[in-house]
Amino acid sequence: MDRIPITIRVTAGEKQMLRKRAAKYGLTINSLIRFWVNSEPSSPRAFSKVKCATCNGTGKLAGEYSCNKCRGAGFSYYEI
Numbered sequence: 001m002d003r004i005p006i007t008i009r010v011t012a013g014e015k016q017m018l019r020k021r022a023a024k025y026g027l028t029i030n031s032l033i034r035f036w037v038n039s040e041p042s043s044p045r046a047f048s049k050v051k052c053a054t055c056n057g058t059g060k061l062a063g064e065y066s067c068n069k070c071r072g073a074g075f076s077y078y079e080i
Contacts, residue, residue: 004075005071006033018033051074052067054067054070056072059073
């Protein structure tokens with residue numbers, strides 16, 4: 001499985017909601033998000049990959065240099 005770093009910006013209220021949801025299932029916020037990322041694509045909880053615009057999803061610039069924006073993964077982030 002590819003490991004892609006993601007950053008999710010949430011408000012204080014959203015963070016509290018995520019903390020409650022994670023505690024309900026006995027998970028941490030990170031493991032809850034990891035579950036959502038790895039869930040079925042048809043699931044409403046699933047995230048979708050967004051192709052990196054800088055390297056056009058290849059992970060490389062000019063065919064040899066690793067893309068700094070997506071760190072060579074080809075995807076810049078996930079979105080809900």
